[in-house]
Amino acid sequence: MDKLVTPDPGLMLWTIVTFLALVALLKRFAWGPLLTAIAEREARLRAEGAAAQKARDEAERIKNELSTQLAEAQARRQEVLDRAAKDGEAVLAQFKAAAEEETRRLREKTAAELGREKDRLVVELRREVADLSVAAAERLLRRSVDPGVEKAVLDEFLKDIERGGRRQ
């Protein structure tokens, strides 16, 4: 077993030469292609990751934008509703006032017409009563009264009635 520790520079040289040649060969045929492929794959994964992150950010941005817009739209709708309610109340109040005014006007007009009608009826009634009275008196006095006197008496009588009607 002495040979175990007997220096063997030839084998050492072979080892170094073999090893360095192996480094060169494997670099050329194995590590080069393998590491390039790994680097490409890692670059691709990084790029995909970055793209996914970008897409996620974009989606997040759009979502935020949409929710802002939604909030704005809701605020605007609320505003419109409030304004419509207010306008409605105003219109209602206006209509109510107009209706009340119309009612009042109609009532006054009706009262005035009723008054005029009453006056007319009173005059007519008096005239009727006078005619009836004259007819009655005529029947009583038919033969004894002269038609000229009759006319004068009747006129006075009518005037009296007129005056009496005014006094009432």
Place this chain on the structure above:
Amino acid sequence: MNFEEILAHHLLDHVYFPLFTKGGFTLAVSKHSVTMWVVAVLLVLALSAAARGRAGAGLLWRTAIEAIVLYVRDYIVAPVFGRDSEAYLPYFLTLFFFILGCNLWGLLPGASAVTGNVWVTAALALSTFGLINLAGISKFGLAAHFKHLVPGGLPWIWWLSPLLIPLLYVIELIGLCAKCVALCIRLFANIFSGHVVSLAFLCMIFVFAQFGRAVGLAVSPAAIGLALFVGALDLLVALIQAYIFTLLTAVFVGMAVHPH
């Protein structure tokens, strides 16, 4: 039966034919050099096949190799070298797979364990030593690299420092060599001892057979079981030692590249 002969037969290098001899230096085609070449060729074939794997079994093989490659890159090389990783990665990947390949090949029945030869591991440690200095010199230049051997910022004491600093250089130089020697011995001892223990358990059968054939047969299940157990352990050791050698090489080279 001589246990030492068995060990020598299984674990030592055997020269097939010398190519070149001058003084004490002999360059020969030997059992271990041929084994190394076989492992190297197999590694080139297997790993280049992995690099080309696109579908089916090839893709599976590629994925398996990629997992190891990524582990070496992310947990051994990248923490030490950072952005310079790319330049060093082929060396460390090859180192890991070469040691792993040699270790595993050595576990095959009838194959020889080249990493159980101290001169092979010494050569690998020498490569590490060379890489440490090359990396340091290429980064800082020759003078600055050796200046960095001793940490900067030491307090200057006029009567002590002129004596101490040269001493520190000597100590650090010895430390640098010791690191590499430790690398060499660690790998060699782990692989060598694994094989010795396996063989020792198997030889127990023949030792006990000296007392009678029946005794040998009775002992053999236990002996084979123990040898199998050690073999399984060696599988683990093959992986761990390849990892440790690669990791420590990275750490040592890293210390030269980042002296502070």
